[in-house]
Amino acid sequence: MGASVGQGWNFDVHRFANPTQFMRIANAIFPWAAGLSALLFVVGLPIALVTSPADYQQGETVRIFYLHAPAAYMCMMVYGIMAVGSAAYLIWRHPMANLVARASAPLGAIFTALCLICGMLWGQPMWGTFWVWDARLTSTLILFFLYLGYIALGDAFEDPERGDKAAAILALVGSVNLPIIKFSVDWWNTLHQPSIMSKKGFSVDAGMLLPLFLMLGAFITFYIAVLILRLRSELLAAKIRNARLSQVAVNHAPQAAE
Amino acid sequence: MTRKRRRLYFVLLGLLGLGAGTALMLTAFQDNIVFFFSPSEVAARHIAPQQRFRVGGLVETGSVVKNGENVSFAVTDMSATLKVQYQGLLPDLFREGQGIVAEGRMGPDGIFVAHEVLAKHDENYMPREVADALKKSGRWQEGEGKSTPHPTTATE
Numbered sequence: 340m341g342a343s344v345g346q347g348w349n350f351d352v353h354r355f356a357n358p359t360q361f362m363r364i365a366n367a368i369f370p371w372a373a374g375l376s377a378l379l380f381v382v383g384l385p386i387a388l389v390t391s392p393a394d395y396q397q398g399e400t401v402r403i404f405y406l407h408a409p410a411a412y413m414c415m416m417v418y419g420i421m422a423v424g425s426a427a428y429l430i431w432r433h434p435m436a437n438l439v440a441r442a443s444a445p446l447g448a449i450f451t452a453l454c455l456i457c458g459m460l461w462g463q464p465m466w467g468t469f470w471v472w473d474a475r476l477t478s479t480l481i482l483f484f485l486y487l488g489y490i491a492l493g494d495a496f497e498d499p500e501r502g503d504k505a506a507a508i509l510a511l512v513g514s515v516n517l518p519i520i521k522f523s524v525d526w527w528n529t530l531h532q533p534s535i536m537s538k539k540g541f542s543v544d545a546g547m548l549l550p551l552f553l554m555l556g557a558f559i560t561f562y563i564a565v566l567i568l569r570l571r572s573e574l575l576a577a578k579i580r581n582a583r584l585s586q587v588a589v590n591h592a593p594q595a596a597e
Numbered sequence: 598m599t600r601k602r603r604r605l606y607f608v609l610l611g612l613l614g615l616g617a618g619t620a621l622m623l624t625a626f627q628d629n630i631v632f633f634f635s636p637s638e639v640a641a642r643h644i645a646p647q648q649r650f651r652v653g654g655l656v657e658t659g660s661v662v663k664n665g666e667n668v669s670f671a672v673t674d675m676s677a678t679l680k681v682q683y684q685g686l687l688p689d690l691f692r693e694g695q696g697i698v699a700e701g702r703m704g705p706d707g708i709f710v711a712h713e714v715l716a717k718h719d720e721n722y723m724p725r726e727v728a729d730a731l732k733k734s735g736r737w738q739e740g741e742g743k744s745t746p747h748p749t750t751a752t753e
Contacts, residue, residue: 392724396690401722430604466715467688473632511612515619526623527631528653530698532720544723 358574361435369567376560383553391550400464401547407457408535409555410450413562414482415517417447421489422514425507437503440510441493442569446562448486455479466530474523475531478516485513633698637677639709646703652679653698653717661693672699672709683711690716 387405394401424440427433458476459469470476493506524533535543543551623630633653634642644650652672660671668683670693681699691697696717704710723731 392726394722395725395728396718397722404722426608430608431601465688465690465718467686468713468715471632471715474630511608512615514612515615519619519623527627528635529632530715530717532718535720535722542720542722544727546724547722 357433358435358438362570362574365567365570369564372560372567373564376557376564379553379557379560383550383557387550387554392544392546394547397465400461403457403461404547405550405554407454407461408551409558410454410457411479412555413558414447414451414454414479415520416559417443417450417562418482418486418510418514418517421447421510422517425510428503429507429511437507438570438573439566440507441503442566442573443562444486444490444493446565446569448483448490450558450562451479451483451486455483471530473529473531474527475520475529478520478523481516482513482520485509485516489513635674635677636672636679637674639679639703640677644703646705649700649702651698651700652681652709653696654679656691656693656695656697658693669708672697679709680707681709681711681714683714685714687714688716690718 383405388402391402391405393399421440421443424436424443427436428440458479462471463469489506489509492509493502496502496505521534523529524531535541541548633651636652636654639650639652654672654674657671657673657678660669662669666684668687669681670683671678671680673679681701682704683699683701691714696719698715698717699709699711700713700715701709701711
């Protein structure tokens with residue numbers, strides 16, 4: 340009996356020795372990230388949506404860009420984090436890396452959806468269509484499906500570890516899509532415009548870069564804050580699961596011993 | 598240690614193989630991934646008359662003739678020009694010097710009959726006054742933005 344309980348707790352300690360350290364740092368970061376995100380949204384949104392100048396061609400429609408572009412950066416950045424976390428999990432069996440990847444996926448999916456929806460709302464008045472199957476739009480839609488596939492695959496197995504591994508492999512395989520998205524506008528001709536960043540600098544007026552960076556900062560800090568919240572609840576859920584399991588082990592152990 | 602090493606190499610090799618495979622595949626499908634052909638490419642390829650495709654380029658200055666709903670204009674990539682006929686609504690950004698993409702078929706008379714015309718936006722964002730000031734000082738011209746169908750990438 341004692342042995343089985345001990346084993347359960349050993350597993351527990353092994354699993355959480357690292358997370359405790361990790362969460363100590365994460366919990367210290369949390370109020371700063373959440374506060375900064377709120378501040379950047381409060382300052383950035385009015386500038387982006389009201390006071391910043393209208394574009395010489397797009398007019399007021401340019402304001403969609405201040406949501407679309409940060410969401411686009413985020414959907415690729417979050418996938419990058421997910422891929423690195425998945426690699427660290429597969430190679431070094433780092434449980435926190437896997438947890439960060441798993442907790443990031445729904446956030447990445449939401450950023451991708453926001454990017455696609457804002458882009459479509461901009462495309463209709465500017466291009467004359469909501470959607471075209473050009474390389475940039477198609478590869479971004481694939482990114483969205485990769486996020487959904489990653490979430491679904493991770494939850495598809497009875498054994499959570501098998502789900503984690505399968506999802507991590509999918510995340511790594513899908514990471515080839517990141518350079519394709521980034522360089523699609525340079526490698527092929529597309530309807531989507533090229534990047535505003537080039538060797539010559541930004542092709543965006545300074546008065547328009549300010550709201551762009553404010554919103555990007557707001558999105559990044561929002562991601563960090565919500566990620567920490569998700570990690571907290573994931574760890575608590577795992578603790579409850581383990582406590583239940585050891586409870587079951589205690590209840591069943593005497594019968595097994597007899 | 599060795600097992601971790603082995604897993605690390607396995608993952609790196611896997612990614613390398615996957616990347617190489619994807620690169621080969623994308624190169625092979627190059628023609629299907631490009632969203633439009635430039636007028637020079639259209640001239641160089643023999644596209645069947647009933648084949649639907651897209652042509653992209655700048656609307657040639659002075660070529661737009663509007664007659665009610667019927668519009669005719671020329672699309673150019675600075676080395677070749679293609680005449681386009683279109684019936685319908687044009688996007689707001691459509692104007693001379695603007696990058697556009699038209700989808701349709703070649704007519705028997707060598708005029709491209711478009712079913713849809715999309716405007717291509719470039720990566721330059723600036724307020725009206727800045728654009729006016731730049732134009733006044735002669736440092737920049739509308740439609741000059743390199744974004745719109747580059748003739749260089751079109752030759753690939």
